[in-house]
Amino acid sequence: MSDHETAITAAVLVIGDEILSGRTKDKNIGYIADYLTAMGIDLKEVRVVPDEEVEIVAAINALRSRYTYLFTTGGIGPTHDDITADCVAKAFGVDISHDERAVAMLRSRYENPADLNEARLRMARIPHGADLIENPISKAPGFRLGNVFVMAGVPSIMQAMLDNIGPLLKTGRTMLSTSIDAQGTPEGAYATGLGAIQKANPGVIIGSYPSFDGKSFTNQIVVRSRDEALLQTARSAVEALVAELVAARPTKVP
Template identity: 70%
Template sequence: MTAAPNQAITAAILVIGDEILSGRTKDANIGYIADYMTLIGVDLKEVRVVPDEEAEIVAAVNALRTRYTYLFTTGGIGPTHDDITADSVAKAFGVPIDVDQRAVDMLLTRLKREDLNEARLRMCRIPQGAELVANAVSAAPGFRMGNVFVMAGVPRIMQAMLDVIGPTLQTGAKMLSETLEAGLPEGAYGSALGEIQKRFPQTSIGSYPHFNTSGGGFSNQIVVRSKDPALLAEAVAAVRLMIEELKAARGL
């Protein structure tokens, strides 16, 4: 489903878990989701990380779901006492939560009924009115509540859930980009690059230090982004001309 040409489709990520904030677990989901959103034409605008505290999760969910088209959460839907994301999302939406027979049936495709203990049943607690998100890896589902998608924190499971979610999303024009090697220190072109950005306000132009792994240390790359291919080409041409002129003035 593609949005109207001028309609921006936006998203945020809410990462939930004390283990992320303590450094014990290194997040591997933000970059993956960001890449995925870019490929399908959804603009990722914000990422937040909150602890396993109900008040913090509820506040973040309510802030982000009203600000953006979609909110993706990762973490906190497992079987242990500190997995409180489902309860917190239910509270954010003001709905009850209980064991959902649909989720139970999904788990029973992988487990014997006698193995469905209290801890595993925690993964079947779904807010009232939510749609389930299938989990091809371990069966325990995620869910969708309004524009909020609640996914697992384990990267492989999250990725499987995102593959289910992706085709259901409204998408916009894809962001295009082109990278130019500056071959100059940032101080030499900072002001001129700023002037080009003013000339092309509908593009995003950034300068980034880049480490050359094949030798030569750091170099600077200029990245130009736009959803309009003609505008992108025009801005890139302006940046390229700026680089050429500055190098010529330096005898490079």
């Protein structure tokens, strides 16, 4: 099968004014990316939107129609600006109300029934038709509706929810990766040749990644593919390009 036929794709929608203002530093995107990559799922897009209904609904509808899965983080707490659940319901055109399953989960956390106040009960409002995602840490559940998985923004809770989601996801062919050291060759010297190799090897993805240690730049060329044979063919071509450029360097006079 081709990569196009086997690819399972995903997007992440991060919801919250606190992320956009810089008050909270996102720790979820990288974790989700690593988690999905290990399952052979391609994370293709990440968006960050404010706590505004029109923005959230538009992003949900755009991303859920474009990718196999959409994962959202944030906006499912007890405060007035936690509107993710309502926005998901609106995006799908379904009603939302207190879900008795979610209420029971919250009751298991609070020994005193009076502690389960109106604000906390907001976390039990679930769009109709959704399946719950268990939360072993604070009990307030996330939920799944269609191909959209709604999770908490708190990293430890999000990670626990993601572990519960994992078995439900379709897995794809794992993306293989290999790196080639450019051996001091600047990107400008190999950019044209690398582009030609990419064009000749459509089954691979080639990227060039410079880093700076405070004194000098080093470049790593990374080749990725789901096909081992294609990966090695492209790697050999990149190695040959680098070797040719290194050999062509002027000899330094001592």
